[in-house]
Amino acid sequence: MKFIDVLEAKSIYQKGENVTNYLRKKYGSEDNTSEIIEIAYDLQAGSYVENVKSNFDKANCYANELSNILSDNLECGDSLLDVGTGEITTLTLVLNKLKTELFDVVALDISWSRLSVGMQFHQEHRRSKFPLKVFVADIKAIPLHEKCVDVVTSSHALEPNGRNLETLLLELFRVTKKKLVLFEPSYELNSEEGKDRMDKLGYIKDIEGTVSRLGGKVWDVVPIRHTSNPLNPTACYIIEPPKHITKHLDVVTYCVPGTNFELKLDGQHLFSPDTGLVFPVLDDIAVLKTSSAILATLKS
Numbered sequence: 218m219k220f221i222d223v224l225e226a227k228s229i230y231q232k233g234e235n236v237t238n239y240l241r242k243k244y245g246s247e248d249n250t251s252e253i254i255e256i257a258y259d260l261q262a263g264s265y266v267e268n269v270k271s272n273f274d275k276a277n278c279y280a281n282e283l284s285n286i287l288s289d290n291l292e293c294g295d296s297l298l299d300v301g302t303g304e305i306t307t308l309t310l311v312l313n314k315l316k317t318e319l320f321d322v323v324a325l326d327i328s329w330s331r332l333s334v335g336m337q338f339h340q341e342h343r344r345s346k347f348p349l350k351v352f353v354a355d356i357k358a359i360p361l362h363e364k365c366v367d368v369v370t371s372s373h374a375l376e377p378n379g380r381n382l383e384t385l386l387l388e389l390f391r392v393t394k395k396k397l398v399l400f401e402p403s404y405e406l407n408s409e410e411g412k413d414r415m416d417k418l419g420y421i422k423d424i425e426g427t428v429s430r431l432g433g434k435v436w437d438v439v440p441i442r443h444t445s446n447p448l449n450p451t452a453c454y455i456i457e458p459p460k461h462i463t464k465h466l467d468v469v470t471y472c473v474p475g476t477n478f479e480l481k482l483d484g485q486h487l488f489s490p491d492t493g494l495v496f497p498v499l500d501d502i503a504v505l506k507t508s509s510a511i512l513a514t515l516k517s
């Protein structure tokens with residue numbers, strides 16, 4: 218990512234134009250790459266909190282519906298990972314309504330600024346007692362040990378990753394022990410107008426087919442009633458990951474992104490003794506993207 222791109226993208230955002238479309242054209246990319254997603258969403262930091270504050274009832278109805286489905290799919294003592302948590306608005310409201318006692322709740326997003334704004338929202342609005350840990354990461358390379366999280370959830374997070382859906386699902390399968398409860402837009406349930414919109418924005422499609430091709434099982438697809446945009450209808454996909462990895466860890470364990478090399482807290486950094494990679498922590502939020510690593514083998 219070049220700094221100049223961020224400046225250009227910022228002026229596009231301020232003009233009210235679509236940043237992902239602009240950057241896709243600029244890079245000659247047919248996909249929303251992780252860099253494009255990071256720039257586009259980081260520039261919007263604060264907008265979801267504002268939106269939820271002015272439409273609190275609507276946000277709560279959506280969260281209630283999600284929370285009920287999640288409660289049915291969680292067991293007491295489970296760990297939960299929310300991927301693409303954004304400004305932690307949906308997750309905070311979902312946790313407030315959750316009927317199941319959880320052991321550990323962690324959440325990631327590719328945008329540091331959104332997590333930073335989100336932690337303020339979470340602290341102001343949380344009623345649940347679950348301590349939440351958040352970190353910056355790309356869903357394509359999650360900084361967690363394989364099979365260390367019981368249940369993974371998302372709300373419109375896989376959405377912009379269009380043709381990378383397979384890569385994302387493989388990575389989610391790697392870390393998930395029991396099941397995935399994904400609230401994502403359904404191309405297949407959408408109207409022709411909505412499908413056209415999803416195509417233009419580079420959104421995902423065929424979650425069911427992709428899961429099956431990768432060896433997972435879709436147990437259920439539940440349409441969500443409280444969808445904010447009829448052209449982007451949400452469905453809940455309840456998925457069992459393939460069972461080829463049988464060794465499970467009891468606790469959520471941070472690792473070099475996409476690997477099983479554990480990270481240790483070393484002062485203000487996270488450090489991998491095996492690889493010599495160091496990851497920064499900015500205002501208590503660990504930045505665990507592969508591109509953020511500093512190679513410091515002298516420390517190992």
Ligand SMILES: C[S@@+](CC[C@H](N)C(=O)[O-])C[C@H]1O[C@@H](n2cnc3c(N)ncnc32)[C@H](O)[C@@H]1O
Pocket residue numbers: 251254255258259265300301302303304305306307308325326327328331354355356357371372373374375376377378
């Ligand atoms: C539409 S927002 C939804 C945010 C939140 N889940 C909610 O319900 O309000 C999508 C979020 O997913 C994140 N995201 C999309 N692709 C990602 C990726 N590959 N890795 C990490 N985060 C990603 C974006 O940064 C953004 O914050």
